[in-house]
Amino acid sequence: MVGKLTRQLLVSTIILLMAGTVLAADPGIELPNDPAVREFSESSDQKRGSVLIFNIYNSSPVNANNENTRINITNGNGYADAFIHLFFIDGNTCNVADAFLCLTANQTASFLASDLDPGISGYILAVATNDLGVPISFDYLMGDEYVKMFTGHFANLGALAISTATDQLIVPSVNDGISAVLLFDGVNYKRLPHVLAIDNIPARADGNDMMMILNRIGGDYSIGASRIGAFFGLLYDDAESAVSYSYIANVCQFRATISNGFPRTTPRVDTIIPTGRSGWTKLWPTGTADNRPFGGASDPIALTGIVINKNNNLKSASNAFSGGHLMHHLTLTPMVVIVVPVFPATC
Known part of the structure; x- marks a missing residue:
C-alpha cells in the first residue's frame, strides 16, 4: 500500500514538473507591448537597418546551377552613398571572410555566392560603415536572397534588418582604428532574438x-x-x-x-x-x-x-x-x- 502511494505521488510530481516546464514564461526579454512599435522596434525582415543578416548562403563548387544563392542589397537612401562591410561566416568552421560593397544613393546590387565564396555554407552579416570602415548609423539598408539546394529545397528569404537606437556613430569602442565593438542592446543597435x-x-x-x-x-x-x-x-x-x-x-x-x-x-x-x-x-x-x-x-x-x-x-x-x-x-x-x-x- 505504501509503495503504491509512493508511486502515485511520484507520477503526480512528474506531471506537475512537466506542466511547469511547458507553462513557464519563455527566457529572454519580452517584445514591446505597444502594438505601434512592437513589429518594427527590433530586428525584422520587414524594415530597413544599419545591419543585415542573411541567414543562409551556399553554393556548389562543381554544380552551381544545382546549389547556389543570390544575395540582393539595396541602399534606400536617396541622397547618401552606402559603404557596406560584408562578413561571410563559414557555418562549420566559424572562420570569417570579408569584402566591401559600395552603393550610390538608391542603388541596388546582386551577387551569387558561387562568385564570392564558392563551396561554403553559412550566413552573411552586412554592416553599414563610413568610408574608413567604422560602423555608423545608416538605417537605409534592405535586402533579400534566393537560395536553392541540391536537396531540392528552395526559398526567397528577407534579410533580417537591425536598426540603430541613435543617429550618432554607435561604436562604443574603436581600438586604434583596428577593431570596433557593436552592441545589440537596445541602446546602440536594436536587440536580437533569443527564443x-x-x-x-x-x-x-x-x-x-x-x-x-x-x-x-x-x-x-x-x-x-x-x-x-x-x-x-x-x-x-x-x-x-x-x-x-x-x-x-x-x-x-x-x-x-x-x-x-x-x-x-x-x-x-x-x-x-x-x-x-x-x-x-x-x-x-x-x-x-x-x-x-x-x-x-x-x-x-x-x-x-x-x-x-x-x-x-x-x-x-x-x-x-x-x-x-x-x-x-x-x-x-x-x-x-x-x-x-x-x-x-x-x-
Whole structure:
C-alpha cells in the first residue's frame, strides 16, 4: 500500500514538473507591448537597418546551377552613398571572410555566392560603415536572397534588418582604428532574438521535408564567430500537448531536417505529428557569453533561424507546398557583442 502511494505521488510530481516546464514564461526579454512599435522596434525582415543578416548562403563548387544563392542589397537612401562591410561566416568552421560593397544613393546590387565564396555554407552579416570602415548609423539598408539546394529545397528569404537606437556613430569602442565593438542592446543597435519559433510543422507522412537552419550571432569576427552550443526546445502537437528536446551544436550554423532523427523526442516526431496533422515548436540557446566589460560574464546568447519546406507532390496534391521563411522571434536577447575589424572601404 505504501509503495503504491509512493508511486502515485511520484507520477503526480512528474506531471506537475512537466506542466511547469511547458507553462513557464519563455527566457529572454519580452517584445514591446505597444502594438505601434512592437513589429518594427527590433530586428525584422520587414524594415530597413544599419545591419543585415542573411541567414543562409551556399553554393556548389562543381554544380552551381544545382546549389547556389543570390544575395540582393539595396541602399534606400536617396541622397547618401552606402559603404557596406560584408562578413561571410563559414557555418562549420566559424572562420570569417570579408569584402566591401559600395552603393550610390538608391542603388541596388546582386551577387551569387558561387562568385564570392564558392563551396561554403553559412550566413552573411552586412554592416553599414563610413568610408574608413567604422560602423555608423545608416538605417537605409534592405535586402533579400534566393537560395536553392541540391536537396531540392528552395526559398526567397528577407534579410533580417537591425536598426540603430541613435543617429550618432554607435561604436562604443574603436581600438586604434583596428577593431570596433557593436552592441545589440537596445541602446546602440536594436536587440536580437533569443527564443525562436516555427509556427507550423506539417507531417512528413504527407510528403513534407522541412529543413531548419539556426545561426549563432556574436563573437569576434576578426578571429572567428561564436558557436551555438546547447539549445532546448518544446515540440507541440495540434492538441496543445508538448514534449521537450535538447541538442548540442558545436558549429556556428546548424542545419537539420525535422524528422524522427531530429529533434529526438519521446515519442518520435512522426508519432506526435501524424498524417493530416501539424505541430509547432519553440527553442532557445541555453549557453552564455562573456560580454565583459560591456555586459556580464554569463549573458544569454542570440540565435536567428529559418525554415524551408520541400514537398515533391506540388503538382499532384492540393495541400502540398514548398517555400521558406524566417523563424518567429518570441523574446529578445538583452545584449549581444560583435567585434569587427576596421579598415578603409576598398571600393
